[in-house]
Amino acid sequence: MNVVKKVTPADSDKSTAEDAKSWQANYDKMIGQDRTTRNRSGVAIEPLYYPENDPEGDYAQKLGFPGDGPTTRGIYPTMHRGRTWTQRQLIGLGRPEDFNERIKNILRSGASALSIIPCNSVYRGLDCDDVEPELLGTCGTVINSEEDMDISLRDIPIDEISIGLNDPSPFTMLAQMLVVAERRGIPWTKVTGTSNQSDYISHFVANHMFYRLSLPGARRVLLDTMTYCAEHVPNWNGLSVVGQHMQQAGATPAQAMGLTLSTAIQYAKDCQERGMDPDKFLQRFTFFFDISVSFFEEVAKFRAGRRIWNNLCKERFGATDPKAMRFKFHGQTSGCDLTRQQPLNNIARVTVQAMAGIFGGLQSLHTDGYDEVLSTPSEDSAKIAISTQNILKHEAHLVDVIDPLGGSYYVESLTDAMEEEILNVIAQIDAEGGMYKAVESGFVQQMIGASALEFQDQVDSGEQIVVGVNAYQEEEDAASRPVLERPAKEDMEAQIARLTKNKTDRDQAAFEKAMKNLREVAQSEDGNIFGAEIDAVRAGASQGEIIALLREELGFGQPLVVA
């Protein structure tokens, strides 16, 4: 279909020339100073390759030009030829001081945004004085208070850098960060970034790590937060719809995409019911996907997903602004593909995964450290992960041409086939009454569980080869494996002491008043919970205290389906 043909006068009206001209104009406007791109053999590399003729109208309908039409080839006219992607490494370890030191190193080595991963105790909504001390800070940073957040972001220009918070409902980290910005005199309009782990539905489906509130409670807090941010923090992406958990839990790539889009459909409906304008709120939707090592399947998954979302925005929600139809996504290379055996092989796996995400047209990328399967990534492995991205950009020249795989017989055929599979999943969820209901009933969890077992059986039977695991095994010396970093006991004791001091030193009357107000807002139907939460943080409330209170009022999250 996508073969370059000579334009003949007879079908010149079927030429793509007009669309190409319009794309070129947008490209020129957006690119600024284009790079001169010639390969070492002297061949000039154009930013985009496309057919000159489109006799059946297939190209316009299914692919179109980047930044236009179905956006299969990318959401911006310039894509990676212009601005590449955000290099966002997720890190978190130890105390806020440790995080701060490490993030500054990572920024120096080329990362262009930061992301904060809190300790599992924070995910569970517990303060550090409330959990088994040996677990503190082993998987993420212990951030309980505004002071902890302030230390984590010391010397970081939070008005200039995009910040990803791994911050599930009720978004206490965002509240802390906004209060830090306020104290530093930074207007909230300058704060940019994303609430990762804001997709509470995904937590009930697959990653039970992150929920803290009941399903209906989380639903309300998300909508309150999105409403609040639309008004006060307009450049904050309050919603990141997560496909990653589902794929990590065993969903196939097509299922993961279908379920993610169904989740986004649910949130969009909820926002519309709140009276929000789709042309506005859809601009703040972002997506977060797993990138597995199954290269072409992943490329096709992203291209098909982008096409479907573009259509959905128009057809289901009546969006008219092209900005509202953009399928902006962050990709993370899949930790599930990494092996403990011969761990350095993981660098090769991560490279292929990253390439699939880049050819899939992502906006932001996290590459895993090769030792992630052994422990929280070491500093060295995190640096290799960033270098991998830089090598793909600058040495492999993957960013010179937009959608370089577009037009490949295989890739286009696979994109169409994946689209069909994905639409089939969306139809199944529609038939269940939408994603919220399909998760409440356990339908989705069962679908994913079955796929997980099927894949495991393929690995066990050898049908799916995993190098070093069920083939090409080698005797290994365990002592050669990297040494772990774990926080020192004294450091965590100091952390607990700091929180205790925070709790003792604060103005207790102001704290009580803010907590009472938060409770009343949570009990009432109206009033904005997130706004009340920010007031509580200002008054010195810790995340554990806020979450405990909201759990009392809105219900505690529990898995909906057991085994």
Next chain:
Amino acid sequence: MNEVLTTPARVLVTKIGLDGHDRGSRIIAAFLRDAGMEVIYTNPWQKIDAVVKLAMEEDVDVVGISSLATDHLLVPKLMKALAEADLAHIRVVVGGIVPDEDEADLIASGVSKVFHPGAGREEIVETVDALAKAAAKDRPLD
């Protein structure tokens, strides 16, 4: 004695600590159940006391702990709590992401076996079955 050996193995599959990644524990529960064992499965985030209580009430032979994010550091506490409850005959296995340097500590605390990523279905089923038989033999007579 023969009667004991023909009873299906009873296995508690659970997660302690803070992590909630439960793909592994669900898959293992399904494997063991498919192999004919009686599996008691719980949600993640169990407290050690709760695991001991459940192990006693359900009269299990084996406790399987899935740990992907350092929760295995609590397993020595679990071993101690089981012993204090006179449940030392129960065999404990741990599966997931357990760094080599921690494995020795777990084994020293009395854990029977640590499964790492890549452990096959057959190996897991056979090991758990053998451990269950050993536990049944060691169970104190009422």
